[in-house]
Amino acid sequence: MLISTWGYALDLLFSVLLAALPPKEQKKKFFGGGCATPAGRRNIMTHLPVTPPPPLRGADIGSFAHDTVVRRMPATVRRVLHENSLSPEATQAVLALAEEIPHAPIRAPHDHSAPDLALWEAYCAPYLGQNWLEVPWFFAETAMYRRILEATGYFKPGSGFYVDPYALQKRLALEEFSFASLPGDLAAALAASLWGNQADLSLWPAGENATPGATHILADDTPQVVAYLTELIRHDARVDLILDNVGSELVHDLLLADHLLRHGLHLVMHAKPHPTFVSDALVVDVQNTVGWLSQHQHAQVAAVGNHLLAALADGRIELRDDWYWTSPLPGWEMPAALRADLSQSGLLISKGDANYRRWFGDCHWPTHTPLQHVLSYVPAPLLLLRTCKSEIVLGIEPEHSHAVAQQDAEWMTSGRWGVIQLWAG
Numbered sequence: 001m002l003i004s005t006w007g008y009a010l011d012l013l014f015s016v017l018l019a020a021l022p023p024k025e026q027k028k029k030f031f032g033g034g035c036a037t038p039a040g041r042r043n044i045m046t047h048l049p050v051t052p053p054p055p056l057r058g059a060d061i062g063s064f065a066h067d068t069v070v071r072r073m074p075a076t077v078r079r080v081l082h083e084n085s086l087s088p089e090a091t092q093a094v095l096a097l098a099e100e101i102p103h104a105p106i107r108a109p110h111d112h113s114a115p116d117l118a119l120w121e122a123y124c125a126p127y128l129g130q131n132w133l134e135v136p137w138f139f140a141e142t143a144m145y146r147r148i149l150e151a152t153g154y155f156k157p158g159s160g161f162y163v164d165p166y167a168l169q170k171r172l173a174l175e176e177f178s179f180a181s182l183p184g185d186l187a188a189a190l191a192a193s194l195w196g197n198q199a200d201l202s203l204w205p206a207g208e209n210a211t212p213g214a215t216h217i218l219a220d221d222t223p224q225v226v227a228y229l230t231e232l233i234r235h236d237a238r239v240d241l242i243l244d245n246v247g248s249e250l251v252h253d254l255l256l257a258d259h260l261l262r263h264g265l266h267l268v269m270h271a272k273p274h275p276t277f278v279s280d281a282l283v284v285d286v287q288n289t290v291g292w293l294s295q296h297q298h299a300q301v302a303a304v305g306n307h308l309l310a311a312l313a314d315g316r317i318e319l320r321d322d323w324y325w326t327s328p329l330p331g332w333e334m335p336a337a338l339r340a341d342l343s344q345s346g347l348l349i350s351k352g353d354a355n356y357r358r359w360f361g362d363c364h365w366p367t368h369t370p371l372q373h374v375l376s377y378v379p380a381p382l383l384l385l386r387t388c389k390s391e392i393v394l395g396i397e398p399e400h401s402h403a404v405a406q407q408d409a410e411w412m413t414s415g416r417w418g419v420i421q422l423w424a425g
């Protein structure tokens with residue numbers, strides 16, 4: 001057990017300092033200022049409280065990770081060729097990357113004008129000499145998406161400079177989207193945001209019409225979430241939305257954001273700093289989607305878009321894109337500055353499968369592992385809205401997971417099963 005004595009000492013110091021504050025300041029610290037839940041202050045650890053099991057790897061024969069590294073990843077790289085007009089140099093580089101996966105050794109990116117180059121040199125250092133199957137799967141995927149940008153010249157002045165290689169997919173995803181109805185309350189907005197996560201252009205590209213239809217809930221903390229949010233609303237707290245995919249998912253996330261804003265909450269949205277996992281939202285994608293909503297032919301939808309535009313302009317919504325969100329690092333290796341910032345939040349809402357994998361380090365946790373067994377290091381209460389698209393899920397009783405596996409052999413990867421899991425400390 002790696003329980004941090006320092007963590008407890010700091011906690012104690014914090015309690016003493018908090019008690020010395022006037023009541024108004026205490027309330028601010030409690031609900032806008034981290035380490036807090038309406039139920040009381042949480043006992044935050046700064047480190048993972050247990051030794052994690054080994055990470056998922058492509059080398060796990062028969063696993064979804066194996067299929068992804070061997071088949072899906074090279075196909076994703078090749079799709080970039082078909083959906084972009086690349087220079088001859090970039091075409092060669094993309095083809096070479098596709099050939100590298102899975103058997104060539106990992107190397108660090110070498111695009112010297114990239115602002116995250118030093119970060120990636122450090123991320124890659126422990127894995128040099130290992131191939132794409134041997135390294136942790138989460139590392140392999142994040143590294144591949146970063147290497148695609150090196151190949152297309154994303155960070156290099158020239159024809160690929162800051163050109164999103166997935167722009168076509170992202171545009172199609174929004175064009176294909178049509179509204180069924182607007183969510184009427186918070187619970188409906190949460191559900192819509194969850195199922196929006198079924199859309200994933202890395203698994204089901206736009207135009208191929210193959211997204212999973214059925215929706216089954218595996219774990220549903222909606223009543224607790226609504227009660228918790230109601231408390232936050234009473235305290236004008238900050239809520240952080242850690243975004244995932246563009247298209248249907250982002251539209252539903254923005255509808256959820258609209259609900260939260262109308263209740264007086266302040267929102268911070270975390271987008272990716274560069275294109276990754278095909279459909280992950282950048283700041284510019286959020287701005288474009290809000291613009292699209294504001295131009296919508298249905299007056300009610302346009303009103304939502306205009307409300308969001310106003311909130312972006314007056315600071316009730318802040319957009320951020322820390323480099324951490326495209327890193328291969330697990331949640332417990334989050335840089336201190338970001339961690340300190342997130343600790344100011346009343347609730348972190350984490351969208352999607354890849355973010356879920358990150359919080360749990362993408363490790364082989366037994367499915368029945370309680371969330372609190374791992375998540376006590378997270379700097380604020382955490383809501384996980386995620387459809388299952390990889391072989392990791394926690395907080396599910398063995399009888400339940402066995403019954404679900406009987407019903408749907410692909411329950412962990414099909415996107416048909418979702419969780420609304422709250423860890424409030």
Ligand SMILES: O=P(O)(O)OC[C@H]1O[C@](O)(CO)[C@@H](O)[C@@H]1O
Nearest residue numbers: 068200202352353354355389390
């Ligand atoms: O967009 P999401 O929900 O994060 O899903 C991405 C996930 O889907 C996958 O493409 C499945 O391999 C993973 O790579 C990743 O975990």
